Structure formats: structure tokens, C-alpha cells
Amino acid sequence: MVEKNLDFRSDTVTLPSPEMKEAAAKAPLGDDVYGEDPSVNKLENLAAEMLGKEAGLFVTSGTMGNAVAVLAHTNRGDEIILEARSHIYVNEVGGLAVMGSLMARTIQGELGWMKPEDIRAAIRADNIHFPSTGLLCIENTHNSAGGIPLTIEQMKSNWDVAKEAGIGVHLDGARVFNAAIALGVEVKEVARYTDTVQFCLSKGLAAPVGSVVVGSEELVKKARKHRKMLGGGMRQAGIIAAPGIVALTKMVDRLADDHVNAALLADGLKELGIKILNPVKTNMVYIDLSSVGWNGVDWGEACAKLGWKSRGYGSRVRLCTHYGIEREDIESFLEGIGKLVPK
Numbered sequence: 428m429v430e431k432n433l434d435f436r437s438d439t440v441t442l443p444s445p446e447m448k449e450a451a452a453k454a455p456l457g458d459d460v461y462g463e464d465p466s467v468n469k470l471e472n473l474a475a476e477m478l479g480k481e482a483g484l485f486v487t488s489g490t491m492g493n494a495v496a497v498l499a500h501t502n503r504g505d506e507i508i509l510e511a512r513s514h515i516y517v518n519e520v521g522g523l524a525v526m527g528s529l530m531a532r533t534i535q536g537e538l539g540w541m542k543p544e545d546i547r548a549a550i551r552a553d554n555i556h557f558p559s560t561g562l563l564c565i566e567n568t569h570n571s572a573g574g575i576p577l578t579i580e581q582m583k584s585n586w587d588v589a590k591e592a593g594i595g596v597h598l599d600g601a602r603v604f605n606a607a608i609a610l611g612v613e614v615k616e617v618a619r620y621t622d623t624v625q626f627c628l629s630k631g632l633a634a635p636v637g638s639v640v641v642g643s644e645e646l647v648k649k650a651r652k653h654r655k656m657l658g659g660g661m662r663q664a665g666i667i668a669a670p671g672i673v674a675l676t677k678m679v680d681r682l683a684d685d686h687v688n689a690a691l692l693a694d695g696l697k698e699l700g701i702k703i704l705n706p707v708k709t710n711m712v713y714i715d716l717s718s719v720g721w722n723g724v725d726w727g728e729a730c731a732k733l734g735w736k737s738r739g740y741g742s743r744v745r746l747c748t749h750y751g752i753e754r755e756d757i758e759s760f761l762e763g764i765g766k767l768v769p770k
């Protein structure tokens with residue numbers, strides 16, 4: 428039985444499945460800083476294999492995963508290229524400047540995709556006055572752009588420019604499995620044109636904690652050392668890694684349901700006169716309520732009356748579908764909200 432979770436705020440709110448809780452209780456454990464936790468080792472190897480990389484590293488969160496990967500690629504004082512609305516640039520507390528002494532060079536993307544010519548123009552020439560460009564960071568799916576899956580061709584176009592210049596490519600793939608499902612390819616394909624990937628177990632995949640960084644043995648070894656420095660070396664971490672194994676083996680295919688539910692939600696809201704701001708391709712729907720004379724607070728109150736959690740800033744709201752929300756929940760939500768939205 429799937430526990431109901433009527434909460435549109437994020438896919439981070441997902442609760443672990445019964446199988447995950449059982450896996451946590453039964454996980455074989457050891458000291459992971461010594462490399463001796465069998466459950467962590469199994470998760471890291473499985474993640475590396477699924478993404479087509481040599482090695483994996485279990486970390487506490489997506490933010491930590493991005494931080495240790497970025498640090499592994501760069502030297503103090505480097506400049507890194509990021510999309511202007513990327514999570515690493517906007518939502519990770521400026522960690523790249525604090526922890527890496529890194530400068531950020533942002534590029535405005537088109538639905539999250541940075542044009543190759545813009546990247547080429549942003550890469551620094553070899554000149555004594557300039558910082559060195561140390562890394563290109565990509566986000567797929569791109570959250571702020573609307574949960575947009577970048578295509579393999581788009582990924583390759585960015586990779587080609589980076590490699591012409593001898594620069595590494597890191598993917599913030601917090602929702603890379605959503606991208607793979609939406610594109611109809613194996614996740615390995617989405618990871619092909621990257622050197623490192625960070626992906627989250629605790630979003631749509633519904634594990635309670637954690638992310639994994641994958642990449643070459645060499646980069647993951649460096650990332651592991653940075654993880655230790657940041658205090659992320661955990662001991663009997665198998666207890667939280669074991670649900671991650673269930674996430675990777677049992678929860679990937681069902682992401683397709685979240686995408687269908689998001690499309691259903693968007694269609695229903697559109698019929699009520701609410702503006703949909705993004706092409707709905709994965710599990711996110713961005714809406715603008717000004718077309719019905721509401722703001723995010725009105726929306727939140729109406730949702731609460733129906734037993735749902737949702738919130739927005741100004742008149743914009745992001746709605747996420749995820750494990751714990753079924754098709755019939757969306758249908759009854761649309762019926763209920765239809766009676767409350769001003770005509």
C-alpha cells in the first residue's frame with residue numbers, strides 16, 4: 428500500500444516505501460569511512476554501473492554531492508560555467524565561493540540548455556590576467572526551467588565545447604532518472620556526455636536520505652576526500668544506503684506515472700483558466716495564478732481546504748507530482764479546486 432502524500436511542494440517530501448524501511452532494518456553494516464559498509468558499497472557500485480561510470484560515492488544530499496564533485500574538478504580561483512538559474516548557482520548557499528574559492532560565470536539558457544556558442548564565448552583564453560575556466564556544470568532535468576529534460580544531443584553539444592577546451596563536465600542530475608524516463612533512454616545515455624554526475628535518491632525515487640556522485644575512479648577518490656573534509660564521512664551509513672538500493676532497483680520505472688500525472692494536472696488547471704508556464708515534460712508544473720486573480724497565498728489556502736499542501740511566491744507556484752500521489756488523487760484535486768477557483 429502506497430502511503431498517501433498529498434503535497435505538491437516538492438518531490439523531496441516523498442516518504443520511503445515499506446520495502447525501503449525493511450531494507451534499512453535488515454541492512455548489513457560496517458564503518459563506511461573504512462570502506463567497510465557492504466550496503467554503501469553495493470549502492471555505490473550499483474549507481475556507477477547504472478550510470479556507466481567507474482565509481483560512486485554516497486553523500487548526504489544533492490547539495491553535498493554537487494559540492495564535492497565541483498571541488499574534485501577544480502582548483503582554488505578557477506571560474507566555473509553554470510546556467511543562470513541552475514540550482515548550484517542559485518540555491519546552494521554560494522558554496523562554490525565559500526568552499527572552493529571559485530568564481531561563477533553564468534549563461535542564460537533556453538529552457539535550461541546553454542547554447543554551445545555561449546559556452547565557447549564564456550571559456551577563458553589562456554591569458555595571465557584571467558582566471559582559468561575549471562568546469563562546465565549542466566542541470567538535467569532543469570528544475571527552474573520547468574523540470575525540462577535536456578536531450579542527448581543538447582548534452583553532447585555542451586560536452587563537445589567543453590572537451591575542445593579540455594574542461595570537465597559535471598551534471599547536477601538531481602532528477603536525472605526523470606530525464607531518462609522522459610527521453611525514453613537508459614540513464615547511462617543521459618550520463619554519457621559528462622565526467623561526473625550527482626543524482627538524488629531522496630526526490631522522486633523516494634528514498635529517505637542521500638545522493639550519489641559517480642565518475643572516474645580518480646575524480647570519485649578526490650570527491651571522497653572532500654566529503655570527509657566537509658564532515659560527510661558517515662559510519663554505519665548502510666542503514667540509509669539500503670533504501671537507496673531499493674530506490675534504484677524498484678522505483679525508477681514508476682517515475683513515468685508522475686509525468687503522466689503532471690500532464691493531467693496541467694491540462695485540468697489550464698481548463699480552469701490557470702496559466703501554465705512551462706512545457707510539462709516530467710513531474711513539474713509551474714503555474715501563474717494572476718490569470719484567475721489569485722496569488723500563492725490564496726492558492727495555498729484553497730489547497731489546504733482540500734487536504735493538500737502547496738505554496739507559491741507572488742502569483743507563481745511550482746507543483747510537483749511524486750510517489751504518494753496517484754491519478755485518482757489528481758482527479759479529485761482538480762474536481763475540488765475547480766469549485767474554488769474564481770470563474
Ligand SMILES: Cc1ncc(COP(=O)(O)O)c(C=O)c1O
Nearest residue numbers: 488489490491514566570599601
Ligand atoms: C536540481 C537540483 N540540484 C540539487 C538539489 C539539492 O538537493 P538537496 O536538497 O538534497 O541538497 C536540488 C534540490 O531540490 C535540485 O532541485
